[in-house]
Ligand SMILES: Nc1nc2c(ncn2[C@@H]2O[C@H](COP(=O)(O)OP(=O)(O)OP(=O)(O)O)[C@@H](O)[C@H]2O)c(=O)[nH]1
């Protein structure tokens with residue numbers, strides 16, 4: 001049996017910025033599932049020492065837990081792109097996005113995995129499909145999130161009920177097909193843009209119901225800039241996609257093993 005294949009099957013990417021209260025527990029919760037997940041943490045130089053905690057766990061979880069450190073807070077979108085490139089280079093088949101703050105329940109990873117295993121290119125952990133839910137979010141935060149979803153659907157016509165969802169499984173083929181250099185956004189808009197690109201490239205997207213819980217520990221990194229980026233970004237996406245050249249722009253024409261880190265990352269990492 002080729003155990004190597006099984007080992008490099010499922011990678012959960014968790015971006016972190018000041019998650020010292022959550023990081024050890026979220027890592028343990030994923031490994032406790034005993035479902036052969038590997039974890040890649042992308043830490044942006046968290047001043048609270050999140051990366052040091054991850055390093056202290058390497059001996060407990062050898063060859064399953066990985067860390068990429070960036071020097072400064074470069075945003076969620078570029079953190080995921082860094083992780084996607086890493087995952088493609090290593091050869092993982094199923095690549096997951098998950099928050100560190102327990103808003104996404106590790107037990108739901110399996111549902112996302114099955115969504116992709118059963119034929120979808122992208123499985124979205126969806127709060128707003130039947131069976132999905134949001135717990136402990138104030139009414140104004142739910143209204144903002146639902147409003148963003150509706151706004152996105154009206155503008156883009158993308159048939160996804162929860163386009164801003166950040167709990168997602170991507171099949172390797174989908175990530176390989178997207179030109180990451182064409183992905184512009186960082187916050188909510190990044191999540192929308194990735195799904196939009198996958199949809200425009202013709203991949204099947206499925207939504208599986210999940211229960212989203214508000215974080216109980218650590219601080220939110222949500223800000224007004226992220227909301228503004230979403231509002232303007234969705235319009236921009238729609239505008240760009242009116243032109244035939246959009247698909248060319250988002251399609252990755254380079255070979256799948258070409259790992260190109262962004263200029264900004266190279267500058268900050270001094271590589
Ligand atoms: N590497 C990296 N991770 C980030 C950055 N911003 C946020 N994160 C992480 O991304 C995940 C989601 O961020 P949150 O602060 O929970 O944002 P949110 O879920 O939109 O907001 P809340 O619902 O209020 O928690 C968490 O694991 C954060 O630690 C960043 O700039 N870089």
Ligand SMILES: [Mg+2]
Pocket residue numbers: 099101103215
């Ligand atoms: Mg959160």
